[in-house]
């Protein structure tokens with residue numbers, strides 16, 4: 617029998633309710649650091665991190681309706697108040713609604729690798745999207761990325777190290793709340809660890 621997923625309006629943010637750059641203090645009902653997770657899937661990272669870092673405000677952006685609904689239900693059942701989730705395309709949403717110099721960290725874990733060459737243009741990490749992430753990051757804010765896809769990882773490293781983008785590489789540290797042996801604790805990471813696939817990580821901060 618299909619699981620009944622409940623909507624929690626305090627957690628699910630609706631794009632139709634937004635018409636200008638987001639006021640995070642209003643959205644979260646408090647001030648504080650804002651982290652964005654792009655492509656949050658079923659919300660495993662979000663759940664662990666929202667519990668482990670209750671002073672941080674987490675905004676998750678997920679395109680797929682079934683994962684978005686699953687994550688809203690999951691976070692809602694835990695009664696966490698420091699999470700908002702929106703079902704939309706992160707590319708358009710970040711460019712239109714996220715204010716400049718507002719984000720402490722972007723988490724991008726196991727982004728779709730689009731392995732066929734003719735689909736590479738759909739990959740999230742590219743120069744144009746990086747420009748938007750840089751616009752939104754606070755000075756000293758970080759971008760953290762993990763993938764199992766070696767060739768996409770090369771592209772990611774290349775894009776992040778392009779001259780003039782004001783990023784400095786930092787160590788990728790697993791945040792508090794992740795299990796032993798995990799970098800981030802997402803569903804995909806857990807699946808890939810079981811399959812013994814290599815996992816590549818990179819982190820950089822805005823200088």
Ligand SMILES: C[S@@+](CC[C@H](N)C(=O)[O-])C[C@H]1O[C@@H](n2cnc3c(N)ncnc32)[C@H](O)[C@@H]1O
Pocket residue numbers: 654655656657658677678679680683704705706707725726727728740802803804805
């Ligand atoms: C391979 S899954 C990884 C999910 C999760 N991060 C994990 O590691 O378990 C990639 C996720 O990103 C979402 N996604 C892909 N492109 C997106 C976009 N442009 N905006 C928002 N979500 C996106 C997909 O729907 C999918 O849930």
